[in-house]
Amino acid sequence: MQGKLTVNRMFTVGEAEKNLFGGFVEHMGRCVYNGLYEPSHPAADEDGFRKDVIDLIRELDMPVTRYPGGNFVSGYDWKDGIGEVSRRPLRAEYAWNALEPNRIGLDEFVKWCKKVNSEILYAVNLNTNTPKSAQELVEYANFAGRGHWSDRRRANGSAEPHGIKLWCLGNEVDGEWQIGHMTAAEYGRVAHETAKMMKMVDPDIRLCACGSSTGDMATFGSWEIEVLRHLFKDVDYLSIHMYFSNRDKDLPKYLSVPEQLDSRLRAAVAACDAVAAEKRSVKKIMIALDEWNVWYRGSVVYAPEDRWQCGKPLNEEIYDMSDVLVVGGALLSMLDNCDRLKIACLAQSVNVIAPIMTVNGGKCWKQTIFYPFRETSRFGRGTVLRSVVDSPVYAGGAKFCTPEIQFLRTAAVWRQEAGEITVFAINRAAEKMEFSAELQGFECTQVIDAIEIANPDMDAVNSAEKEAVAPEKIAADRYSLRGNQFVSELKPLSWNMFRIRVKS
Ligand code: AHR
DSSP states (O other): OEEEEEEETTOEEEEEOGGGGEEEOOSSTTSTBTTTBOTTSTTBOTTSBBHHHHHHHHHHTOSEEEESOSGGGGGOOGGGGSSOGGGSOOEEETTTTEEEOOOSOHHHHHHHHHHTTOEEEEEEOOSSSOHHHHHHHHHHHHOOSOOHHHHHHHHTTOOSOOOOOEEEEOSOTTOTTSTTOOOHHHHHHHHHHHHHHHHHHOTTOEEEEEOOSSTTOTTTTHHHHHHHHHHTTTOSEEEEEEEEOOTTOOHHHHTTHHHHHHHHHHHHHHHHHHHHHHTTOOOOOEEEEEEEEEOOSSOSSOOGGGTTOSSOOOOOOOOBHHHHHHHHHHHHHHHHTTTTEEEEEEEOSBSSSOSEEEOTTSOEEEOTTHHHHHHHHHHOOEEEEOOEEEOOEEEOOOSSSOSEEESEEEEEEEETTTTEEEEEEEEOSSSOEEEEEEEETOOEEEEEEEEEEOOSOTTOBOOSSOOOOOOEEOOGGGEEEETTEEEEEEOTTEEEEEEEEEOO
């Protein structure tokens, strides 16, 4: 089989910004407690955070982290998590039927984020808390002047404001499962007032409106329009969530996730632009895909013996080789839609549907999906070139998605400062592919690196003991560069990345 990519220096999609490679930390399962925070662990630092986890998050380079949820947010009071730790309340946590000791709150999380070089995308509780509480939170976090809440921050050890600039107005408020679910009209009104009050404290904050939790919601589409009618002037982003699954055990269909994501992103953009047209405005609301990942193997409820406790395992999805192709492919869709997609948060960062796993008191290890994320995060930031792909197609079969799926999915990122083009290529065929890339308008001088992830066993997984899926170098005799034509053989069902030096 043959597959060809053509890009041209003149035809660009946009800038793939750093915040496309964000993470997500929710007070859920073993993400925080017995995950990134385990004070009794030999690798814990002076604040109780595991240094081995910090190192792996840094390796993924996640410049933004959404916090503290997730469904958790809808029943959470941020004031429980500040001040003297021993005096903080122990709460029954109703989103996940757990116990919340409030040992980690805003100030502690700010410390962790500094250690991993990430800014916070903070989700406020709009479901069961008030606009005033959100306003007070912004005062606590960001206000430089005197006031009750900014004074409390100082008293708690932070003289300087935390400077949190990105905020979500609630989380998945459209979901009936949510504590304090609302209709679009109810949410739109309260979110508008909250936005107004938060910006009275800090006019520089940027806000995300809740879009639909999934593309299957009955209100999908109409929710976005109604909510944005209320919030059009207040927000910079529309937040959407998308989790992928191979529940049908249909690999070709599962591998069409990038095209499913393309459709979902285009729909979100269409809603933003429809409201802009109605308002006779040229404002472009951007998209924040602030929860995304593969999620279907884990259970959404605790085993009875693990309920109403803290730091028990929940949704600890173990990823395989097929998930490398899907997560890697979703990242290519994000690059291809980077003109409007500006924030994306892999959900979640540690243990819960996560690329990084920990053993209590033991090792920390990398799931299969760690690798496509790491490589795309490292080498996928820059100017995305418009991919024109010529490849045989198959019938994908997923709803709300183009019916014909090309076996080859690519993205090409021109990293002008580095003088490189990164070409990502996923071969979704069960046979090898002769891949060529024509980089029009560029003077290519050298292949800097060529790597693949290509375990032929789609069920292969990693564990604390063994790493079966990881990137490997592609031998130099399997590729060639002549002028601006790059050619390589791609293994069946493989993820590949080529870095090509170009003259500026
Ligand atoms: O990430 C797990 C959960 O998925 C989040 O709490 C919720 O927002 C979403 O449904």
